[in-house]
Amino acid sequence: MISFVEENYLKALFQLSGEDGEVNVKDLSEELGIKMSTVTSMMKKFAEKGLVHYESYRPLRLTGKGKKEAGLVLRKHRLTEMFLVERMGFGWEEVHEIAEQVEHVHAPAFFEKMSELLGHPKMDPHGSPIPDKEGNLEWKEYDKLSDCQPGDRFVLQAIMKSEDEFLAHLNKRDLRLGLELHVESVAPFDGSMQVNYEGRTGEVLSHTVCERLLGKRMGEVEELRVEG
Amino acid sequence: MISFVEENYLKALFQLSGEDGEVNVKDLSEELGIKMSTVTSMMKKFAEKGLVHYESYRPLRLTGKGKKEAGLVLRKHRLTEMFLVERMGFGWEEVHEIAEQVEHVHAPAFFEKMSELLGHPKMDPHGSPIPDKEGNLEWKEYDKLSDCQPGDRFVLQAIMKSEDEFLAHLNKRDLRLGLELHVESVAPFDGSMQVNYEGRTGEVLSHTVCERLLGKRMGEVEELRVEG
DNA sequence: CTAATAAGTTTTATTAATCAAACAAACTAT
DNA sequence: ATAGTTTGTTTGATTAATAAAACTTATTAG
Numbered sequence: 001m002i003s004f005v006e007e008n009y010l011k012a013l014f015q016l017s018g019e020d021g022e023v024n025v026k027d028l029s030e031e032l033g034i035k036m037s038t039v040t041s042m043m044k045k046f047a048e049k050g051l052v053h054y055e056s057y058r059p060l061r062l063t064g065k066g067k068k069e070a071g072l073v074l075r076k077h078r079l080t081e082m083f084l085v086e087r088m089g090f091g092w093e094e095v096h097e098i099a100e101q102v103e104h105v106h107a108p109a110f111f112e113k114m115s116e117l118l119g120h121p122k123m124d125p126h127g128s129p130i131p132d133k134e135g136n137l138e139w140k141e142y143d144k145l146s147d148c149q150p151g152d153r154f155v156l157q158a159i160m161k162s163e164d165e166f167l168a169h170l171n172k173r174d175l176r177l178g179l180e181l182h183v184e185s186v187a188p189f190d191g192s193m194q195v196n197y198e199g200r201t202g203e204v205l206s207h208t209v210c211e212r213l214l215g216k217r218m219g220e221v222e223e224l225r226v227e228g
Numbered sequence: 229m230i231s232f233v234e235e236n237y238l239k240a241l242f243q244l245s246g247e248d249g250e251v252n253v254k255d256l257s258e259e260l261g262i263k264m265s266t267v268t269s270m271m272k273k274f275a276e277k278g279l280v281h282y283e284s285y286r287p288l289r290l291t292g293k294g295k296k297e298a299g300l301v302l303r304k305h306r307l308t309e310m311f312l313v314e315r316m317g318f319g320w321e322e323v324h325e326i327a328e329q330v331e332h333v334h335a336p337a338f339f340e341k342m343s344e345l346l347g348h349p350k351m352d353p354h355g356s357p358i359p360d361k362e363g364n365l366e367w368k369e370y371d372k373l374s375d376c377q378p379g380d381r382f383v384l385q386a387i388m389k390s391e392d393e394f395l396a397h398l399n400k401r402d403l404r405l406g407l408e409l410h411v412e413s414v415a416p417f418d419g420s421m422q423v424n425y426e427g428r429t430g431e432v433l434s435h436t437v438c439e440r441l442l443g444k445r446m447g448e449v450e451e452l453r454v455e456g
Numbered sequence: 457c458t459a460a461t462a463a464g465t466t467t468t469a470t471t472a473a474t475c476a477a478a479c480a481a482a483c484t485a486t
Numbered sequence: 487a488t489a490g491t492t493t494g495t496t497t498g499a500t501t502a503a504t505a506a507a508a509c510t511t512a513t514t515a516g
Contacts, residue, residue, distance in 0.1 A: 004232075005503065025464060038504050040465055045502090057464055057511055087315075088341050098335040105329040113316050233473065253494060266474055268495055273472090285481055285494060458516090465510070472502085480495070486488100 004104045007073045008032060009042055011103075013052065013062050014070035018161045018212075022059035027163050071135030076111050077103040078130045082121060083114040092125075126177030127157030127215070142214035145181070146191065146207055149219070152183045157215040166212065173203060175213075232332045235301045236260060237270055239331075241280065241290050242298035246389040250287035255391050299363030304339050305331040306358045310349060311342040354405030355385030355443065370442035373409070374419065374435055377447070380411045382423075385443035394440065401431060403441075 002010075012031045016023045025043070029036045047054035051066035062070060080099040084090040090098070105111075112133070115121070122138070123129055131137040148154050156179045159166070170176070175197075184194040184202065191207030205213075230238075240259045244251045253271070257264045275282035279294035290298060308327040312318040318326070333339075340361070343349070350366070351357055359365040373382050384407045387394070398404070403425075412422040412430065419435030433441075 003502080026462085034503090035505055036464065037466080037506080042503080084338075088345065090337075090341065094337065098333075098338045101333040101335050102330070102338070105326075105333070107326040107329050109318075109322065110312075110326050110330070113318065117316065231472080254492085262473090263475055264494060265476080265496080270473080459514100460516100461512100461514075463510100463512070465508100467506100467508080469506085470504080472504105474500080474502105476497100476499085478495100478497080480493100482491100482493070484489100484491080 001106070002069065006046075007104055009039075009046070010051065010062075010066065010070040011073045011077070013060065013066065014074060015162050017062060021061045023061070024059055027161075028060070030165075031163050067137075068135035071131035071137050073103055074137070075131040075133075075135065076105070078124050078128065079111050079114045079118065079121075082118055082124050082130075085125070087114075087117060127155070128177060129158075143217035144211055145183075145193070145195075145205070145213040145215070145217075146210035148183045148186075148193075148217050150183050150185050151219075153218040154181045154183065154213075155179070155216045155218070156181065156213055160212040160214060166209075169209065173205075174198065174200060229334070230297060234270075234274075235332055237267075237274070238279065238290075238294065238298040239301045239305070241288065241294065242302060243390050245290060249289045251289070252287055256288070258393075259391050295365075296363035299359035299365050301331055302365070303359040303361075303363065304333070306352050306356065307339050307342045307346065307349075310346055310352055310358075313353075315342075315345060355383070356405060357386075371445035372439055373411075373421070373423075373433070373441040373443070373445075374438035376411045376414075376421075376445050378411050378413050379447075381446040382409045382411065382441075383407070383444045383446070384409065384441055388440040388442060394437075397437065401433075402426065402428060 009028070009032065012028055013023055016027050016031060025036050025039050029039045032039070043052055043054050043060055046052045046066070050063055051069065053061045053063060077099050080102045081092075081095045084095040084098060085092055121130055122132075129137055142158055143154070145154050145156070156175065156177055158177070159170070179197050181195045181197040184196055186193050191210070193205050193207075193210050194202050195205060196202065237256070237260065240256055241251050244255050244259060253264050253267050257267045260267070271280055271282050271288055274280045274294070278291055279297065281289045281291060305327050308330045309320075309323045312323040312326060313320055349358055350360075357365055370386055371382070373384070376382050384403065384405055386405070387398070407425050409423045409425040412424055414421050419438070421433050421435075421438050422430055423433060424430065
């Protein structure tokens with residue numbers, strides 16, 4: 001049986017995984033608010049259980065099994081959030097904390113019922129995907145904001161490597177999932193972008209940030225293209 | 229903060245408390261499926277925290293604070309059960325297990341929302357009372373089946389000192405909350421009763437059992453009485 | 457290329473929850 | 487009342503999750 005604590009490690013590993021799937025002990029430690037020494041011991045246990053690939057002094061990587069288990073936790077979290085909003089009348093701000101608790105309930109029928117009552121959603125309302133019953137997450141092909149051109153519109157739907165510090169950075173700029181951005185200009189020198197969105201005008205985002213913002217790119221003339 | 233495990237001890241203590249409020253270490257141990265030695269140490273900790281009155285070799289008794297905390301756990305459990313049935317479409321048989329998990333969620337707003345959506349019920353559908361937000365259980369004045377006379381009707385609404393062995397005894401006889409019994413006869417010798425209910429005729433219940441079955445007694449002529 | 461710094465690991469220790477085994481008190485039945 | 491049984495306690499050990507401190511490896515800035 002997978003414990004409360006283990007579920008939290010798994011979820012954090014999953015969310016900190018970037019494109020290469022690598023996670024640093026430090027980031028994991030900070031995300032969970034737990035000392036690195038503790039994380040190291042836990043990761044050795046996880047390696048024993050076949051949940052992560054672990055080698056001393058190298059970054060961590062979830063195994064297939066680890067990804068699946070982590071996906072199941074994320075599924076419980078996202079279904080709970082949606083259920084709280086759509087069926088119980090909570091506001092989106094309130095639900096994260098509650099879902100952090102409910103996601104650790106061991107009762108598959110409970111979450112399947114939620115899924116059923118919500119019409120088996122594959123996405124939450126912000127476009128974040130909900131893993132399926134097997135814990136598999138369909139990684140839809142997101143575009144990166146950093147690949148956009150001046151004039152493009154872009155809907156922010158997911159975040160790569162969402163550790164707390166990064167989320168705080170986005171929060172300070174009122175950037176949240178579901179938002180539509182307009183790319184104003186791109187600096188050829190460092191790849192930083194100037195964008196407009198919901199009230200904010202001329203906000204500058206560094207290339208590092210833009211690379212980690214995922215979503216749907218809609219070029220200026222997209223609507224005019226002919227299919228095929 | 230009160231832990232998962234502690235909440236289970238509290239709920240069990242509450243449910244095993246009889247009229248005198250006393251609970252044996254043995255019963256608690258069996259109810260929880262935990263060795264007596266472990267229970268003893270835990271009860272010392274509980275005494276430190278002011279949750280039980282503890283003296284070596286004497287029965288346990290919840291303190292006021294203990295009763296309150298236990299009441300809050302029971303509230304979470306009962307509200308969850310009702311919510312699962314009335315708002316999520318589960319059957320009554322399925323919900324106990326799930327509620328055993330959900331009751332340990334630390335999120336007051338979650339349970340208050342359930343209560344609100346259910347119209348702040350004071351009773352669950354079987355007549356078991358739901359403690360209020362402060363954990364206080366309004367001990368309505370139940371009648372005991374053992375105080376009934378031949379000819380009386382009696383609605384079973386609660387059970388005193390509900391340890392597993394006793395519940396199994398009731399289960400074997402298809403006795404469950406919400407049932408209406410008819411008292412056929414009472415043996416003057418040992419106080420055992422012969423009762424009829426839902427299909428069963430002439431079922432004999434010992435005095436010991438009848439003393440622990442609580443509910444509403446409706447004498448033959450109750451309806452004819454004048455108020456005051 | 458080093459020296460300094462950052463990241464990661466090891467070792468030792470603590471706390472919570474548990475059990476087994478040995479022991480002690482309380483109850484019971486003749 | 488006393489022997490036998492049941493109930494409760496103590497002690498010693500175990501496992502999971504954690505931290506502090508000392509140590510090692512990796513990265514980076516001159």
